[in-house]
Amino acid sequence: MAPQTLYDKLWGRHLVAELPDGSSLLYVDRHLLHEVTSPQAFSGLRAAERKPWRIGPNVAVPDHAVPTRRRELGVAGIADRVARVQVETLTSNCREFGIPLIELEDARQGIVHVVGPEQGLTLPGMTIVCGDSHTATHGAFATLAMGVGTSEVEHVLASQTLRTHRQKNMRVVFDGAMGFGVTSKDLILALIGRIGTAGGTGYAIEYAGETIRNMSMEGRMTVCNMSIEAGARAGMIAYDAVTEAYVRGRPYAPQDTEYVDACRYWQSLRSDDDAVFDREEHFPVSALVPQVTWGTSPEMVVGIDGCVPESARSDEAARRSLKRTLDYMGLEPGQALKGLPVDKVFIGSCTNARMEDLRAVANLVKGQKVSRSISQALIVPGSGQIRLQAEREGLDAIFQKAGFEWRSAGCSMCLGMNDDRLQPGERCASTSNRNFEGRQGKGGRTHLMSPLMAAAAALTGKLTDVREL
Numbered sequence: 323m324a325p326q327t328l329y330d331k332l333w334g335r336h337l338v339a340e341l342p343d344g345s346s347l348l349y350v351d352r353h354l355l356h357e358v359t360s361p362q363a364f365s366g367l368r369a370a371e372r373k374p375w376r377i378g379p380n381v382a383v384p385d386h387a388v389p390t391r392r393r394e395l396g397v398a399g400i401a402d403r404v405a406r407v408q409v410e411t412l413t414s415n416c417r418e419f420g421i422p423l424i425e426l427e428d429a430r431q432g433i434v435h436v437v438g439p440e441q442g443l444t445l446p447g448m449t450i451v452c453g454d455s456h457t458a459t460h461g462a463f464a465t466l467a468m469g470v471g472t473s474e475v476e477h478v479l480a481s482q483t484l485r486t487h488r489q490k491n492m493r494v495v496f497d498g499a500m501g502f503g504v505t506s507k508d509l510i511l512a513l514i515g516r517i518g519t520a521g522g523t524g525y526a527i528e529y530a531g532e533t534i535r536n537m538s539m540e541g542r543m544t545v546c547n548m549s550i551e552a553g554a555r556a557g558m559i560a561y562d563a564v565t566e567a568y569v570r571g572r573p574y575a576p577q578d579t580e581y582v583d584a585c586r587y588w589q590s591l592r593s594d595d596d597a598v599f600d601r602e603e604h605f606p607v608s609a610l611v612p613q614v615t616w617g618t619s620p621e622m623v624v625g626i627d628g629c630v631p632e633s634a635r636s637d638e639a640a641r642r643s644l645k646r647t648l649d650y651m652g653l654e655p656g657q658a659l660k661g662l663p664v665d666k667v668f669i670g671s672c673t674n675a676r677m678e679d680l681r682a683v684a685n686l687v688k689g690q691k692v693s694r695s696i697s698q699a700l701i702v703p704g705s706g707q708i709r710l711q712a713e714r715e716g717l718d719a720i721f722q723k724a725g726f727e728w729r730s731a732g733c734s735m736c737l738g739m740n741d742d743r744l745q746p747g748e749r750c751a752s753t754s755n756r757n758f759e760g761r762q763g764k765g766g767r768t769h770l771m772s773p774l775m776a777a778a779a780a781l782t783g784k785l786t787d788v789r790e791l
């Protein structure tokens with residue numbers, strides 16, 4: 323057989339049919355749902371008098387609209403009516419259709435892309451879909467994980483298949499060791515800076531190389547998470563001993579002899595040595611510095627020692643667009659990023675709210691204080707389990723002593739769909755993945771960066787090179 327990439331293997335092993343219009347039907351092993359993109363899908367099922375094709379592969383969890391404070395009040399405590407109805411609707415739809423639901427009050431609740439891997443719902447070799455663009459996160463486990471829209475959520479519920487198009491193969495090879503203060507977040511931001519937000523369009527990206535091999539599962543999830551910001555619907559990493567160690571013993575992972583058999587199969591989840599990729603990028607990381615975005619697209623990114631660009635390429639449209647971006651961001655051409663005062667700090671989201679992130683932040687801020695000039699510094703764990711673990715390790719006390727607010731799990735200030743948001747003109751150092759206009763609240767100004775860099779900004783009140791603290 324011709325050598326295959328990991329993507330080719332996952333594709334081939336799930337292909338149900340090739341359709342006359344050139345699209346394909348893929349079998350879906352795991353379908354994750356949340357409150358924002360599922361209501362119309364359930365309405366569609368109801369209208370067509372259909373039932374889910376299978377129950378077991380589906381798991382739902384509310385995350386986007388949930389409050390991160392006063393969670394003892396439960397759903398009734400959601401002050402915003404739209405948000406409350408969204409969460410209530412998810413509950414009633416799951417009850418009606420028999421879909422397993424991790425409720426708001428459940429200790430396992432959290433951001434869907436954090437909960438899946440944590441519970442072992444995400445397993446190597448699976449196809450995973452969710453009505454959410456950051457589904458690529460799960461690709462870190464050698465899965466084919468893709469974000470889909472609401473109509474596809476309905477299709478998956480009804481048929482357990484996804485109608486989709488085959489992507490081309492891209493491999494990004496990261497080589498070398500990351501320097502002090504440089505993290506997986508810096509790696510993916512720098513890649514997006516290099517290839518642009520359309521760089522991965524039409525491709526499934528496999529991240530490979532020494533840097534990835536030496537990276538934790540948490541770091542790998544951070545990298546895969548932002549594949550969509552690089553234009554790719556799917557990002558993935560080969561199965562190895564690091565994957566195995568993470569998956570072992572998770573509640574939904576196979577147990578005992580089944581696990582041994584599964585591990586044997588999982589060994590095959592890597593690209594063959596001589597597999598051919600349509601595109602390859604090589605990225606040496608040893609000289610990489612901590613990254614920070616300056617604009618309203620994740621590709622507008624530079625090292626913390628860098629500046630806002632002086633001017634755009636020659637054409638008028640690009641110049642106008644740069645001006646608009648800088649006006650929105652309240653920045654001047656050529657301005658240095660280091661030293662720029664920020665108002666709020668957000669450490670959270672499905673990109674960076676796992677234990678590794680929280681431990682790194684705690685290590686940095688222990689015994690220090692959030693700058694008085696910061697009006698709010700939030701730390702929002704990615705799941706209830708992470709919140710509990712952090713508390714077991716005493717991290718909550720370290721954060722609160724330093725002046726951070728310690729919240730319950732949810733998407734929080736990653737996007738303005740719940741109580742946590744920026745006010746117009748406020749500038750935020752954020753560990754999330756998108757910096758579009760209005761993303762964290764109308765008129766809010768987002769600078770994306772790693773948890774270490776966000777923590778450094780919290781301590782000094784301005785964008786800071788964490789290596790100099």
Ligand SMILES: CC(C)[C@H](C(=O)O)[C@@H](O)C(=O)O
Nearest residue numbers: 358359386453454455456737
């Ligand atoms: C609300 C949801 C559909 C959306 C997504 O698809 O990604 C959100 O999670 C985001 O990060 O913008």
Ligand code: SF4
Nearest residue numbers: 456671672733736737
């Ligand atoms: S944390 Fe942010 S990026 Fe992740 S699913 Fe929630 S809103 Fe989307």
